[in-house]
Amino acid sequence: MRTTAIVAAVFGLLVLGAVGFGRPALDRASPEGAAEAVGAERVPSLDEVLPLGEEDYREAAEAALLHADAYGTFRPGEAEGRYAERVRSAAALADVPDGPVLESIGACAERLDREGRETEGAAEIRAVSSLLADSVHFSIALTGVPVDGGAEVDLGVHEVLVILEGGEEWTVASSAPESGAAA
Numbered sequence: 001m002r003t004t005a006i007v008a009a010v011f012g013l014l015v016l017g018a019v020g021f022g023r024p025a026l027d028r029a030s031p032e033g034a035a036e037a038v039g040a041e042r043v044p045s046l047d048e049v050l051p052l053g054e055e056d057y058r059e060a061a062e063a064a065l066l067h068a069d070a071y072g073t074f075r076p077g078e079a080e081g082r083y084a085e086r087v088r089s090a091a092a093l094a095d096v097p098d099g100p101v102l103e104s105i106g107a108c109a110e111r112l113d114r115e116g117r118e119t120e121g122a123a124e125i126r127a128v129s130s131l132l133a134d135s136v137h138f139s140i141a142l143t144g145v146p147v148d149g150g151a152e153v154d155l156g157v158h159e160v161l162v163i164l165e166g167g168e169e170w171t172v173a174s175s176a177p178e179s180g181a182a183a
Helices: 002-027 033-036 054-071 078-089 104-113
Strands: 119-122 124-131 135-146 153-165 167-175
Touching: 054 078, 054 104, 054 119, 054 124, 054 135, 054 153, 054 167, 078 104, 104 135, 104 153, 104 167
Parallel strands: none
Antiparallel strands: 119 135, 124 135, 135 153, 153 167
16 A cells, blocks of 8 residues: 555656646747747747838739739630730730740630630739749739629639839739649
């Protein structure tokens, strides 16, 4: 009986010791504990480390969406050249060597022409894969919405790169179907 009491006491001390020593380690494993462990003052807020402010981000997104919406706007019987011109003029294009790379035009025009319906573009930003002070790379879902109703035309997800030119205007530098995707 005395042996049982001693074993129980030793076991109890071991459990208390494990809880006592384990608690600080568990505290450091939580996000709050981790911040305390490295010092909260060393972890800047997200606003402090982002290279763009809210207004610049919105302007970049607006340029990308104006451009992307144009892909889904189509008139049956429209020449591909007219369609391409509408896409090119929807948002300012970047002044880059050899001009902006707009790979999505042909595939989207072909897909909408097969549908044979008048559509309006309805693009939606799905993700931002790169965010720098002078460029933003968006993943945007392109859709043509039939003006007379009916099923939307899914044109796939496309990558649209916008750049800040001269510190003043967000311009489209490239657009292309997402890797492995086709319109």
